[in-house]
Structures are given as structure tokens and as C-alpha cells.
Amino acid sequence: MTTLSTYLMFQDGKAEEAMNLYIDVFGGEVESVSRWGSDGPGAEGTAQLAVFTLQGSRFMCFNSPPMHDFDFTPSTSTFVDFDDETELDRAYQVLSEDGAQLMPLDDYGFSKKFGWVNDRFGVSWQLNLPHS
Known part of the structure; x- marks a missing residue:
């Protein structure tokens, strides 16, 4: 099966907060949230990967522990x-x-x-x- 998802990567641990805002604004539901454990590179208990839908469209948001030299851009x-x-x-x-x-x-x-x-x-x- 092929699925298409919009993928949003955060570097500041705010993936779950962003997901909740978008669900509030557009309506939708959380499909799943996996969390960093005590042995992971992310802060324990914070969302690692969250999958959710907004008006039937599938999104994924990820908290990336390492800092990158890029950020979101309005071209996407x-x-x-x-x-x-x-x-x-x-x-x-x-x-x-x-x-x-x-x-x-x-x-x-x-x-x-x-x-x-x-x-x-x-x-x-x-x-x-x-x-x-």
C-alpha cells in the first residue's frame, strides 16, 4: 500500500504542540504518538513521531533531536x-x-x-x- 503524508520535522520538541494546534483549528484526530524513552536521544516522554489526520489528509510530525542547518520554508x-x-x-x-x-x-x-x-x-x- 502506498500512502502520502505531509511530514513536518521540528527541532525544538514542539511537534505534539503543533499537532494539537492544527487539530484544534481544522478538526482531525491523532492516529498514533510514539515517545522518546529514557535511552533515546530526545527528551524522555516527548513525542518522537506523531501521526494524525486533518480533514482526511494524513500528516506526520517528528521531533528531531539534532539541530540542522535548515528550517521550514514558505516554498512548501x-x-x-x-x-x-x-x-x-x-x-x-x-x-x-x-x-x-x-x-x-x-x-x-x-x-x-x-x-x-x-x-x-x-x-x-x-x-x-x-x-x-
Whole structure:
């Protein structure tokens, strides 16, 4: 079986916190969480790998103990189409808190309303309310 998952790697032990935020914003469920043990390179009890779904899409987030010379980039983002403007506005507000607003919510011509943010973890989200 082939599966496709969006993979998010964190270097600061915040994978589980990020997963919980995304489940709160978009709705979803945790499939599994494996945790670092006393003999692992990560902090004991923290999430090592978490698998979860958001609106039927599968995500994996990993806490990487070693520091790397790279971070998240806006060239990789998750594009979300909303049916409801109120839900779009809430997602934009919550995800941009302590993050960065790359494109403020507005009508850019290609949809009714669009916004692009990097959340406080550096993950990039394009939020869209398409024309009917």
C-alpha cells in the first residue's frame, strides 16, 4: 500500500504542540504518538513521531533531536480551501498568532478571500475561500 503524508520535522520538541494546534483549528484526530524513552536521544516522554489526520489528509510530525542547518520554508506550504468565511478568518487569526503574515486576508482576484501565513512553528499555510 502506498500512502502520502505531509511530514513536518521540528527541532525544538514542539511537534505534539503543533499537532494539537492544527487539530484544534481544522478538526482531525491523532492516529498514533510514539515517545522518546529514557535511552533515546530526545527528551524522555516527548513525542518522537506523531501521526494524525486533518480533514482526511494524513500528516506526520517528528521531533528531531539534532539541530540542522535548515528550517521550514514558505516554498512548501499546505493549501486549504474553506467552505465558510468564518472558519477561514478563525484559522488565519489562530495560525498567524506569534507567526508571520505573508499575505493578509484579501480578495486577490483568484478567489473570494485568501491569506498566507507562517505559524509560530514556521509552517506555511495558504488559506483560501474559492469563488462559488
